[in-house]
Amino acid sequence: MVHFLGTFRPSPTLSCFAHYRHQISLKSSQLSVPRNGFSPFRRIFQASLQSNSTNGDAGLQLPADQSEIIFMGTGTSEGIPRVSCLTNPLKTCPVCSKAVELGNKNRRLNTSILIRYAGASGSSNILIDAGKLLQHHRPCPVVLDACFSITVLSDGFLPLGVCLFVTSCISVRIRTIDAVIITHSHADAVGGLDDLRDWTNNVQPSIPIYVAQRDFEVMKKTHYYIVDTSVILPGAAVSELQFNIMLEEPFVVRDLKITPLPVWHGHGYRSLGFRFGNICYISDVSEIPEETYPLLKDCEILILDALRPDRSSSTHFGLPRALEEVRKIQPKRTLFTGMMHLMDHEKVNDYLMKLKETEGLDMQLSYDGLRVPVML
Helix, strand or coil: CCCECCCCCCCHHHHHHHHHHHHCCCCCCCCCCCCCCHHHHHHHHHHHHCCCCCCCCCCCCCCCEEEEEEEECCEECEEEEEHHHHCCCCCCCCHHHHHHCCCCCCCCCEEEEEEEEEEEEEEEEECCCCCCCCCHHHCCCCCEEEECCCCCCECEEEEECCCCEEECCCCCCCCCCEEEEEECCCCHHHHHHHHHHHHHCCCCEEEEEEEEEHHHHHHHCCCCHHHHHHHHCCCCCCCCCCEEEECCCCCEECEEEEEEEEEEECCEEEEEEEEECEEEEECCEEECHHHHHHHHCCEEEEEEEEECCCCCCCCCCCCHHHCCCHHHCCCCCEEECCCCCCCCCHHHHHHHHHHHHHHHEEECCCCCCEEEEECE
């Protein structure tokens, strides 16, 4: 049986370090912020220490037989806040400045969702994509990632490394991962496959990976040591992954029917969305082929790519194009994902609320940690 331990909790505020205050003082030799140089970093770190922001879903309790979707990440490849924005002494990025606050909904990791499926045989955890920032999703009591000389601390202040920007840990208590389904082979979708070693080394013997043949060919080069573990030196441990080649036709994972939704992610580059139940997930798209639209019929929840507020790029829908697609597909509810730092959560959602009043379309930006109960 697959176990899902606990409920989603927001990133803990750093006020929980209060009884260790002597260890995290800005004057501490272990945890210091340069007095000279980039003063924004001092403000960012102090704001993080003082933040008491919480996620509105923190107290959500679901019955054991209730399926749900958890948004593990809703941002672009580099995530938000951007390092380039936080280190710019000449210009302040309004969205990235908000995103350093713990619990702020502009804080975004690589686009990914977790399907918690309450099936007849028990609860299953099915992950769509494992990007470069997968480690920041990992369950842990407290993680502090800070800037420059600030040490990344976890579980009793054990040093784990150094990070260039303040970020948080999404405490989704996942004990097992029953499958990972890959949309495409870009780094923000597969860059975290190596990090799955924590599960396969310590929790479960292996994890099934569902991937298209074209993307598997790429992974033979980018993740050659995971695809062919015979090259690993004796005693070394890597992720134990079972690769399953997907065709563009329905398949079943843990009793849940998954239907691929072929789309274009730039000229000539194929990516996949997925339909499960009446939920359609399309995270990376620049064009939807005509043959895919019938697969979107009677969609109740559409999760759709919307990179920026003003226009599309060569590889992603912008909000105007995404709105056109929503009007065409006519889902009951739409949640946009894959937003860059030009997409201010509150401002864009205010605009979408006005569209709901005038057009009757239920649309919102998703955010990291959002939980949506669903019927599957």
